Amino acid sequence: MPLPAALEQNPLLSNWVAFEGDDIIVRTGKVELGQGIMTAIAIIAAEELSVPVTRITVRTGSTSAGPNEFITAGSMSIEGSGSAVRQACAEVRSYLLGLAAGTFGVEPGELTIEEGIIKHPATNETASFAELMDGQSLNIAATGDAVPVPVESYKLVGKTATRVDLLAKITGGTAYVQDLAEADTLHARIVRPPSMAYTLSTLNEIDKSGIEQMQGVLSVIVDGNFVAVLAEDEYTASLAKFKLQQAILWKPSPEKRLPVDIHEYLEKNAAVSLLVEQGTPIESTIPPRRTHGETLKATYRKPYHMHGSIGPSAATARWQGNKLYVRSHSQGPYLIRGALAAALAMPPEDIVVEHAENAGCYGHNGADDAAMDAAMVARTVPGKTVMLKWEREDEHAWEPYSPAMVMRMEASLENGKITHWNADIYSQSHSGRPIPHRSVSNLIAAWHKSNPMKRAQARPGMGNHSGIHRNADPIYDFPDRRIIKHLVTDQRVRTSSTRGLGAFGNVFAIESFMDELAHAASVDPVEFRLSHLSDPRAIKVINTAWQAASDRQPSSSDGWRHGRGLAFAQYKNRQTHAAVVVDLWVNETTLEIKLDHGIIAADSGQIIDRDGLANQLEGGLIQASSWTLKEAVQFDEFATTSRDWESYPILRFDEVPTVDVHLLDHPELPSVGAGEATQGPTPAAISNAVFNAVGVRLRQIPFTSDALRTAALAEEEAT
Amino acid sequence: MNWKEPARIDHAWLTRYDRSMIRVSLKVNGMIRQVEAAPETPLIFVLRDKLNLNGPRYGCGSEHCGACVVHIDGNPAFSCTVPVETTQGKEITTVEGLGTASQLHPLQQAFLEFNAAQCGYCASGIIMAAAALLKANPTPSRTEIQVALKNHLCRCGAHNRIISAISRAAELMPAQLPASTDHGNA
Numbered sequence: 001m002p003l004p005a006a007l008e009q010n011p012l013l014s015n016w017v018a019f020e021g022d023d024i025i026v027r028t029g030k031v032e033l034g035q036g037i038m039t040a041i042a043i044i045a046a047e048e049l050s051v052p053v054t055r056i057t058v059r060t061g062s063t064s065a066g067p068n069e070f071i072t073a074g075s076m077s078i079e080g081s082g083s084a085v086r087q088a089c090a091e092v093r094s095y096l097l098g099l100a101a102g103t104f105g106v107e108p109g110e111l112t113i114e115e116g117i118i119k120h121p122a123t124n125e126t127a128s129f130a131e132l133m134d135g136q137s138l139n140i141a142a143t144g145d146a147v148p149v150p151v152e153s154y155k156l157v158g159k160t161a162t163r164v165d166l167l168a169k170i171t172g173g174t175a176y177v178q179d180l181a182e183a184d185t186l187h188a189r190i191v192r193p194p195s196m197a198y199t200l201s202t203l204n205e206i207d208k209s210g211i212e213q214m215q216g217v218l219s220v221i222v223d224g225n226f227v228a229v230l231a232e233d234e235y236t237a238s239l240a241k242f243k244l245q246q247a248i249l250w251k252p253s254p255e256k257r258l259p260v261d262i263h264e265y266l267e268k269n270a271a272v273s274l275l276v277e278q279g280t281p282i283e284s285t286i287p288p289r290r291t292h293g294e295t296l297k298a299t300y301r302k303p304y305h306m307h308g309s310i311g312p313s314a315a316t317a318r319w320q321g322n323k324l325y326v327r328s329h330s331q332g333p334y335l336i337r338g339a340l341a342a343a344l345a346m347p348p349e350d351i352v353v354e355h356a357e358n359a360g361c362y363g364h365n366g367a368d369d370a371a372m373d374a375a376m377v378a379r380t381v382p383g384k385t386v387m388l389k390w391e392r393e394d395e396h397a398w399e400p401y402s403p404a405m406v407m408r409m410e411a412s413l414e415n416g417k418i419t420h421w422n423a424d425i426y427s428q429s430h431s432g433r434p435i436p437h438r439s440v441s442n443l444i445a446a447w448h449k450s451n452p453m454k455r456a457q458a459r460p461g462m463g464n465h466s467g468i469h470r471n472a473d474p475i476y477d478f479p480d481r482r483i484i485k486h487l488v489t490d491q492r493v494r495t496s497s498t499r500g501l502g503a504f505g506n507v508f509a510i511e512s513f514m515d516e517l518a519h520a521a522s523v524d525p526v527e528f529r530l531s532h533l534s535d536p537r538a539i540k541v542i543n544t545a546w547q548a549a550s551d552r553q554p555s556s557s558d559g560w561r562h563g564r565g566l567a568f569a570q571y572k573n574r575q576t577h578a579a580v581v582v583d584l585w586v587n588e589t590t591l592e593i594k595l596d597h598g599i600i601a602a603d604s605g606q607i608i609d610r611d612g613l614a615n616q617l618e619g620g621l622i623q624a625s626s627w628t629l630k631e632a633v634q635f636d637e638f639a640t641t642s643r644d645w646e647s648y649p650i651l652r653f654d655e656v657p658t659v660d661v662h663l664l665d666h667p668e669l670p671s672v673g674a675g676e677a678t679q680g681p682t683p684a685a686i687s688n689a690v691f692n693a694v695g696v697r698l699r700q701i702p703f704t705s706d707a708l709r710t711a712a713l714a715e716e717e718a719t
Numbered sequence: 720m721n722w723k724e725p726a727r728i729d730h731a732w733l734t735r736y737d738r739s740m741i742r743v744s745l746k747v748n749g750m751i752r753q754v755e756a757a758p759e760t761p762l763i764f765v766l767r768d769k770l771n772l773n774g775p776r777y778g779c780g781s782e783h784c785g786a787c788v789v790h791i792d793g794n795p796a797f798s799c800t801v802p803v804e805t806t807q808g809k810e811i812t813t814v815e816g817l818g819t820a821s822q823l824h825p826l827q828q829a830f831l832e833f834n835a836a837q838c839g840y841c842a843s844g845i846i847m848a849a850a851a852l853l854k855a856n857p858t859p860s861r862t863e864i865q866v867a868l869k870n871h872l873c874r875c876g877a878h879n880r881i882i883s884a885i886s887r888a889a890e891l892m893p894a895q896l897p898a899s900t901d902h903g904n905a
Contacts, residue, residue: 034838034875162831169839170827170846172774172815179773187768215740235757235764238780310778310786310874311840359778359840360875392779611834615877619837622876645783645872653868656878 001144006084010067013095013138016088017045019130024049024056024116026085029069030077031061031331032165034360035675036612037077039164041085043609047156048089048149049129051116058164061333061355071332071433073363073497075575075673078608082671086148092138094146099132151606151667158665160611165357177314177329177356181387185316186218187234188377188388189241190370191227191248192398192444195639196494197256200225200248207247211240220244221380224450228377230386238391252638256492262404263301266426270486272460279465279473279573281485289422290482295412296520300509301700302683303632305402306642307498308650311359312390313366313399317374319382324351328371329358330434336368338436340375343446343453348436362623363498365399366390368434372443393643398444401633402498403428405468407509416521418532421481423472425506428488429458430467432496442496458489465572471503471680474510475573476532493635500679503571504624507680508687508701511567515688516697525688526566535570537577537603537664542568544601544662545579552583554596560585562596563693567684569677576604576677580621582657582685586693591705591712593690595625595657600678602661605669614661616675621659624682626651632702743803747772748816758804762796763787765803766813774814774843775799778872785871788844789813795848814843817850825891826850826884835884837875845871849885858889 003011006029010016018025026045032038038058046053059066069081097108100118104111104125112119119126151157168175181187193199203222211229212220216236221228229244231237259265274281316327324344330336333353341348353371361367374388390398405427412420434442441453461467469485498504518528526546533539546566554562563586568579581599586592598621607613630649634641642648687698696712745752747770754769761780766772766789775798778786787799790812818824826846829835836842845868852859852867859867864882873881 034836034840036834036837160834163834163836166831166834166836166839167820169836170814170830170842171818171820171823172772172813172843173820174773176773176776176840178777181768233764234768235760238764239757308874309840310784310838310872311776312778357838360838362874389777392781392783615834615837615880618879619876622878623874626876644781645779646781650872650874653871653873653878653882654862654865656865656876659879 003142003144004083004087006067006069006080007087007142011141013088013091013140013142015067016085017092017138019133022130024051024129025059026056026089027059027066028081028085029061029067030072030081031333031355032357033072033331035616036163036609037072037081039161039612040078040082040609042164043156043161044082044086045089047154048086048093049116050113053156053161053164055116062353063333063337064352064354068334071335073331075571075675075677077673078671079673082608087144087146088142090146090148091142095138095140096129096132100127103127103132154667158607158610158667161609163612175357176311177316177327177358178311178389180316180327180356182385185385185387186230186232186381187237188228188230188374188386189237190373190388190390190394191229191241191244192394193225193250195397197252197492197638198250199253200227201251202249203227203247211243211247214240219380221377223376224452225448226376226445228373230377230381234389241391257637258492258635262304263406266404266406266488269488269490270426271489272487274460274485276469276472276483276485279469281460281462281469286484287482289410290420290480291410291412291422292419293412293414294520295410296517297410298513298516298699300407300409300505300512302405302505302508303701304404304493305498305627305631306396306633306648307362307365307399307402308648309359309361309365309395312392312395313370314358314387314389315371315374316385316387317371317378318385319378322346322350324375326351326353326371326375327356328353329356329361329367330371331361331364331367332433336371336434339368339434339441339443340372342436342438343372343441343443344375363402364433364496366395369398369444372445376445376449396643396648397640400432400494400496403430403495405502405505407505409509409513411513411517413517413521416523416531418476418478418517419480421474421478423483423509424486425468425472425484425502426486426488427468427502427505428490428493428495430495430497430501431461432494455491458487458491460485460487466501468502470501470506470572471569472506473573475535475538475570477534478532499623500676503569503676503680504627504683507567507569508683511569511681511684512687512699515565515691529568538568538570540664541577541579541601541603542566544664545581545599548599548601548660548662549581549583552597554583557585559588560594561588561693563689563691565685565688565690565692567681567688569680571673571677575672576602576674578602578617578677578681580678580681580685582682582689584686584689584693586690586708591708593629593703593705593708595655595686598657598659600659600661601664602674602677603664603666604672604674605666606671607663607665608671610663613663613674617661617678618659620676620678621682622651622656624679625657625686628683628686628701629703741804743807745803745806745811746809747811748813756803759802761799762789762801762803762806762811763798766798772813772815776840776843778840782870783872784841785844785848786841788847788871790847790851793851793854795851814846817846824850826888829884829888829891832887833880833884835880836877841871841873845881849888852885853889853892857892859885861886
């Protein structure tokens with residue numbers, strides 16, 4: 001049998017499994033981002049090795065031990081690492097059975113395996129894994145010969161397990177990168193300009209030395225535009241940062257003034273336009289739009305959004321001779337290692353990056369930048385460990401944002417069916433991750449240091465459903481489609497990958513437009529979707545969600561109008577199928593939108609961790625609701641003015657809807673990623689529900705009461 | 720946003736600050752702890768860096784997110800802004816004082832039962848707020864829980880699990896055990 005790709009690339013079983021006494025260590029190259037991957041990996045390993053989940057200790061991404069699995073992104077961890085761990089553990093199981101058979105002088109087929117003990121029932125001879133291994137490592141390569149436990153024998157997979165990482169997080173244990181400071185660890189803070197439009201103008205020498213003389217401050221580091229402070233303890237570092245911010249003058253460059261209307265700017269400044277066929281961009285001339293007969297047009301827009309991690313980015317770094325040791329919550333330990341090596345002009349082999357958790361990141365946030373910041377500061381104090389933590393404002397102002405997008409849609413109808421589908425999608429790059437390049441970089445400190453590196457040019461993602469065009473190509477059966485992605489390479493606002501990438505904007509547009517077309521065709525919107533679908537799994541999730549909604553009687557309340565909307569997508573057209581129904585109310589006077597209830601029906605193939613899967617899907621719905629109802633990064637001429645949670649509000653506890661999740665398990669099918677599957681359908685379900693409630697179509701996120709009032713007035717004027 | 724020419728630093732103030740370390744006596748999780756700190760030091764830095772308590776998490780430094788919430792005399796307080804000097808002589812409780820891995824508080828037990836987190840960064844602060852709520856109101860409704868948590872942010876969307884876990888903890892809470900731990904058992 002062919003090996004799973006990650007196992008093929010890292011075939012040595014000792015990369016994946018090790019026995020330390022009675023503990024079974026399972027290593028994955030993926031990292032825990034709060035998505036629960038450690039728990040899912042533990043379940044898979046425990047199933048193959050016939051031990052309880054609690055016997056497995058999962059260790060995540062490190063460049064010093066375990067497999068290289070590049071990056072934890074795109075909802076690929078269960079598919080990638082999960083299948084590799086399954087096969088690796090099956091091989092280990094088979095190897096252990098072989099060892100036991102040799103020891104007992106019997107055939108492997110005569111043996112049983114339970115709770116980590118191999119037994120020969122005929123003689124009652126037993127041996128534990130640890131005894132059989134006798135301290136040896138699994139220095140053997142995977143062959144693909146071992147057969148994993150058959151699905152029908154599963155005892156753990158598909159059931160609900162307690163999260164393996166949760167106990168430490170709720171009892172004050174060492175759980176996050178911020179918890180790794182020891183008594184002799186030094187603390188650093190970064191002092192950044194308001195935005196990338198600014199450079200250092202003055203830092204008075206008197207001010208600098210005054211701050212350096214504060215008790216507990218070790219040094220103020222100024223290296224080009226890179227400014228940081230190092231202190232003996234964290235409070236002193238934060239106080240010195242505050243003082244430095246008062247003392248420093250940054251000046252903006254007039255040519256870096258931000259566009260007033262970002263959406264208008266996007267539509268007028270595309271640098272590259274590509275035709276998207278079957279979800280993949282191709283080199284081709286851009287054909288004109290194709291329509292026939294009754295044709296509808298609509299334009300949808302999303303603003304810049306933040307990842308908005310609750311814990312600001314942080315890292316530790318220590319230089320020992322020529323070697324650099326980093327603890328980082330980067331999504332790709334090898335990726336940041338390569339980028340650090342390039343920016344610090346050293347061989348990657350001299351750097352060890354070990355993953356440590358932070359709060360959920362939902363994509364590329366400040367994690368990688370903080371690692372570079374820490375390395376820069378630690379270089380000034382060889383042999384010392386430096387803990388560098390960003391503050392809230394650093395994260396809000398400097399994390400790469402989810403780009404603004406414009407989706408221009410146009411479609412033709414004939415006999416209640418779509419005949420022609422056109423979409424033009426305008427956006428900045430959704431990919432700004434660290435790269436191992438000697439002259440260009442995606443790390444802030446590399447741009448700011450003396451001998452600065454240039455920013456990497458934005459380039460169009462050419463992969464299937466990557467970046468801007470993720471989920472731009474609907475899975476509906478349209479006879480004719482023309483989908484164009486337009487990349488705007490301007491980088492005055494820093495952008496990169498955020499949960500779902502283009503799928504959030506594209507599915508918002510597609511599924512809202514499907515509703516508009518259904519109304520134009522006078523067909524029920526759910527029926528309209530079903531009549532354009534032949535994929536039975538798509539049909540099933542839509543029917544399941546809609547049936548669950550039909551069984552629910554929404555409560556009513558005076559002065560509020562109820563609305564219900566459905567939206568659907570299959571993530572990247574190849575991962576989880578998810579249908580979302582939203583029940584909401586619109587206040588007749590204030591036009592406030594209040595979410596009542598969400599229903600999700602999802603098909604992710606084989607379920608590994610039932611509750612973990614539900615958690616991801618419902619969390620996605622709530623997070624996407626927050627993006628949709630409340631969030632837009634605000635700017636002045638040169639910088640973001642959304643610098644705290646008051647100026648960038650997100651959904652709070654008294655605003656969240658209840659959510660029901662219906663999982664359609666397919667043990668016979670491969671598991672596919674689910675972590676981003678509800679991001680796209682949610683905004684469209686909300687938009688469709690608002691239309692259902694008050695007959696006004698919202699096409700621009702966020703859906704504030706002001707936005708609804710503006711849309712209502714515009715429609716009134718138009719009629 | 721105002722990026723004007725900054726005022727020059729008052730160096731006298733810096734030096735004054737430099738000399739103003741004080742010895743602070745704190746009662747944390749039932750134990751008396753002596754620390755040296757500047758009087759205005761936000762409590763969170765003392766708890767995390769000097770007393771090695773990881774429970775209070777830094778999220779915003781401005782009372783917007785609630786990740787740092789601890790109890791001061793049984794009431795939820797933002798440890799990221801309260802000056803350590805003002806907490807002398809008061810009972811400070813962190814999530815470590817509520818329960819331990821081997822002896823979980825009903826809230827911690829319920830959080831595990833409901834997998835009431837994704838990343839869990841907000842959980843310690845929320846558990847502290849919930850403990851104070853259950854003390855004041857042993858059988859809170861969903862709405863009452865939502866209101867009690869209005870100062871807490873969760874970015875992962877684990878809100879409903881958290882609310883369910885708090886309802887469950889209300890059931891688990893033995894009548895004789897106070898919801899907040901001014902009895903202290905660090």
